[in-house]
Amino acid sequence: MMYKAFFNALTGAALLALAGAAAADDLVLEDAWLRAVPPVSPTMAGYFTLRNDGDQAVELIGAKTDIAGMAMLHDTETTDDGQARMVHLSGITLEPGDEATFAPGGKHLMLMKVDTIPEAGESVEICLTFRDREDLCGDFPVRREAP
Amino acid sequence: MTLLPALAGRLGLPGLLLALAACAEPPPELPVNTRLGGDFTLTDHRGEPFQLADQRGRVVLMFFGYTHCPDICPATLARVSQVYRNLKEAGDAERVQPLFITFDPRRDTPEHLSEYVPWFKANVIGLTGDEEQIRAVAEQYGVVYLQSADDGSGYDFTHSDYVYLLDQQGRVRKLYPSDFDIDEVIHDVQSLL
Structure with a gap:
């Protein structure tokens, strides 16, 4: 009996570990980078691609990083007459198979109240946050130009 | 027939x-754009008066923005800087002048701009002034901008983001979107030198 209980517990732990690995793999963060800006800048913009390879919809709701007092999801909307406007995105839902692209001139991660602006060549860990789901963290290399 | x-x-x-x-x-x-443009006086990032007319004999690449803008403005500055550096390699930078005009004079003082624009290593002159001066220049060039309410995290601007190509007489010759093609701008600048 003892042996069986132990075995069950072990199996359960292994299954949990497997489930954890699957949960981590079904969201893929790629092409992440931060645009290098002058050290005097209070803000930075981050870009990435997020793909949902899982079978559940996910909702990206924000981001956090140690280097910034605040991080928000923004979109740059450009009107027909060439005016650009920043809008705050409260959440982005990715259905299974969906991909969200954050790129210059469009959706971007805006870091505000950045204490010390990292230089080109450095890398910053940023965690994307989701509704009812654990954070997804990744390294964002700082670059002067888009990759 | x-x-x-x-x-x-x-x-x-x-x-x-x-x-x-x-x-x-x-x-x-x-073609010369006769509806936009004109001379103006602002203050450069060294705190000195700047008059556009003093740039006669140079081709000017001019655009508007603000340094607290994280996405389009630094991207545009980086692209204009790339144009300048490519022209420099071609030996054409002597008679080319990039200008960055802020519409956020409250935060973009000459001191702040003096720490911001040199970082791009493209001889960019940062220009600021009082709000009326900047609004007048924006009107001359058909630039529209609107400051948002401060939501506690600061304020930003809705703004047009064209880059202006001015010839050696200070006349507007072409407007580019902020994601312009670098080679096209280089070619156009060289056609005016």
């Missing part, structure tokens, strides 16, 4: 001549 009068009717004689010329000649030079 029936085609030409028909075309002349549609295009007018000057249009027809242009259309015919376009077949045989290299592309016409960049």
Whole structure:
């Protein structure tokens, strides 16, 4: 009996570990980078691609990083007459198979109240946050130009 | 023979001549935009008065923005800087001047700009002034901008983001979107040198 209980517990732990690995793999963060800006800048913009390879919809709701007092999801909307406007995105839902692209001139991660602006060549860990789901963290290399 | 009068009717004689010329000649030079532009005086990032007319003899690449803008403005500055550095490699930078005009003079003081623009290593002159001066320049160049309410995390601007190409006489010759093609701008600048 003892042996069986132990075995069950072990199996359960292994299954949990497997489930954890699957949960981590079904969201893929790629092409992440931060645009290098002058050290005097209070803000930075981050870009990435997020793909949902899982079978559940996910909702990206924000981001956090140690280097910034605040991080928000923004979109740059450009009107027909060439005016650009920043809008705050409260959440982005990715259905299974969906991909969200954050790129210059469009959706971007805006870091505000950045204490010390990292230089080109450095890398910053940023965690994307989701509704009812654990954070997804990744390294964002700082670059002067888009990759 | 029936085609030409028909075309002349549609295009007018000057249009027809242009259309015919376009077949045989290299592309016409960049037209002068007579509705936008004009001289102005602002303050540069060294705190000195800056008058556009003093740039006569130089081709100017000019655009508006603000340093607290994280996405488009630094991207545009980086691209304009790339144009400048490529022109420098080609030996053409002597007579080219990039200008960055802020519409956020409250935060973008000369001191702040002096720490911001040199970082781009492209001889960019940062320009600021009082709000009325900047609004007047924006109107001359057809730039629209609107400050958002401060939501506690600061304020930003809705703004047009064109880059202006000015010839050696200070006349507007072309407008580019902020994601302009770098080679196209280099080619256009060189055509005006």
